Amino acid sequence: MDKNLQKYMAFVMTVKHNSFTRAAEILNYSQSGISRMINDLEKEWGLILFERNKGGLRLTDYGAKLLPYAEAICNEYEKLRIHTDELNGLQTGLIRIGCFPSAAAKLVPHILKAFRQDYPAIDYELIISEYTEIEEGIATGRIDCGFLKLPTKSEFETIFIQRDELKVVLPKNHPLADCEKFPPTALADETFILLEKEGELEITEFFNRLNIHPKIKLTTYDESIILSMAENGLGISILPQMLLDRSPYDIEIKELDMLAHRDIGLALRSQKNASPTVKRFLDYLKHK
Numbered sequence: 001m002d003k004n005l006q007k008y009m010a011f012v013m014t015v016k017h018n019s020f021t022r023a024a025e026i027l028n029y030s031q032s033g034i035s036r037m038i039n040d041l042e043k044e045w046g047l048i049l050f051e052r053n054k055g056g057l058r059l060t061d062y063g064a065k066l067l068p069y070a071e072a073i074c075n076e077y078e079k080l081r082i083h084t085d086e087l088n089g090l091q092t093g094l095i096r097i098g099c100f101p102s103a104a105a106k107l108v109p110h111i112l113k114a115f116r117q118d119y120p121a122i123d124y125e126l127i128i129s130e131y132t133e134i135e136e137g138i139a140t141g142r143i144d145c146g147f148l149k150l151p152t153k154s155e156f157e158t159i160f161i162q163r164d165e166l167k168v169v170l171p172k173n174h175p176l177a178d179c180e181k182f183p184p185t186a187l188a189d190e191t192f193i194l195l196e197k198e199g200e201l202e203i204t205e206f207f208n209r210l211n212i213h214p215k216i217k218l219t220t221y222d223e224s225i226i227l228s229m230a231e232n233g234l235g236i237s238i239l240p241q242m243l244l245d246r247s248p249y250d251i252e253i254k255e256l257d258m259l260a261h262r263d264i265g266l267a268l269r270s271q272k273n274a275s276p277t278v279k280r281f282l283d284y285l286k287h288k
Contacts (some may be wrong), residue, residue, distance in 0.1 A: 006075055008070040008209050010037040011049065011076060016065055018057055045058045060115040093277030098134035098146025102223075103264065106242045107161070108147065116283050122277060138267060144278050145268040149202065156267040159285050164240045166260040170252040171228065181257040185188040193226045194219045197242075202262045203238050227251060 006027075013023035014034060024031045036174055042049055047125060049063035059067070085204060099108050112124060127143055135153055137143035148185070150158060168182040176182060187207075192214035194203065207214060217235060226237045227249040240262060244253055268274060274282065 001136065007037040008073050009042050009069050010034045011041055011063075012067070014038060014050070015059055015063070019218070020057070051095065057185065073076070079244050093121075094123045095278055095281055096127065096142070096203065098127045098129060098137050098143040098148075099129060100131060100134065100147060100149075102240060102242045103147040104128045106245060111285070112286070115281065117286075125168060128249045135267075141269070144274070145266050145282070147264060148267050150263040150265040150267075152265070152267045153204050156269060157271050158265040158267045159282060160171045161264045161266060161285065164242045164264055166256065167236050167238045167241055167264070168230070168245055168254045168256060169230045169239055169244070170254060171236070172250055172252055175231065176234065179253045179254065182254040183257050184210055184212060184215050184260075187236075187238075188282065189195055190214060192231050193235040193237040195226060195231055195237065195239060196221050202240070202260075206238070206260050 009027060010023060010029070010154060013026055014020055015027070017023055020031050020034045020038075023029075024034045028032070032115060038049060045066070047062040047066070048060050049066070051058045051060055061106075089282075097108070103124060108126070116122065125147075127137060129137070131148055131152075134143060134146040134148055138146050139153070145159070148158075150160065152158060168187075170177050170182075176186060184206075194216050196219040219230065223239055223243045226239065227247060229235055230251050231249045238256075238260075247253070265280070268282075269277065270280070
């Protein structure tokens with residue numbers, strides 16, 4: 001705090017409580033420190049602010065005339081401090097968040113709803129895009145943070161959010177509809193419908209790992225088309241569980257007979273250099 005402002009506060013509090021001792025207690029200074037600041041003000045202004053006698057303190061006419069100005073300075077400082085605390089306390093602000101489509105539809109709304117209950121004045125800009133575009137936005141600063149498949153670029157810092165299992169989508173009358181877990185080797189014999197872009201990376205990685213070459217007959221950006229096609233017996237697919245929650249389609253959803261998933265996290269360039277608003281959002285995600 002500026003030394004002059006400290007002196008003005010000492011002056012105002014001493015007048016308010018008519019006591020060096022009480023002003024010292026409130027401002028967390030020694031009594032001699034308050035007395036010294038008042039003496040410094042009197043020297044700087046060339047005026048006597050208090051008459052000191054055995055009966056205590058009495059504000060002089062000069063002091064009474066200068067008091068409103070000192071009070072105005074202290075009041076404006078308090079407004080500045082409160083506003084700064086509000087900003088650091090994240091009562092207002094903007095977070096630019098990158099989301100891949102299924103996260104924007106299924107994951108992020110629940111997170112933002114809970115976060116907004118505590119910070120209703122924070123604004124959000126959601127940038128809906130694919131993994132690579134979100135990574136580019138974070139790298140260039142156009143996006144503050146983004147939901148991505150992990151791992152992402154090594155220069156980013158990340159917070160793990162959740163694991164999203166890959167599930168097999170089958171028609172109800174499929175021969176393996178009653179199996180406990182779907183054998184991955186059976187995928188090579190099936191007419192396969194591939195979710196392009198968002199799900200393609202995880203699924204093709206899974207196929208490559210097992211050296212499986214499914215008969216891909218259709219690719220689409222829309223998971224509802226895949227689900228409708230499967231419902232009508234026109235093929236099978238693999239989709240992230242996130243896209244299958246509360247599905248209205250009459251289909252079978254099966255776990256694979258081996259681990260297959262994508263890990264979802266929030267990425268940003270630097271937690272240390274993030275804005276106070278973003279830092280609070282990150283802290284919420286860490287403890288949710």
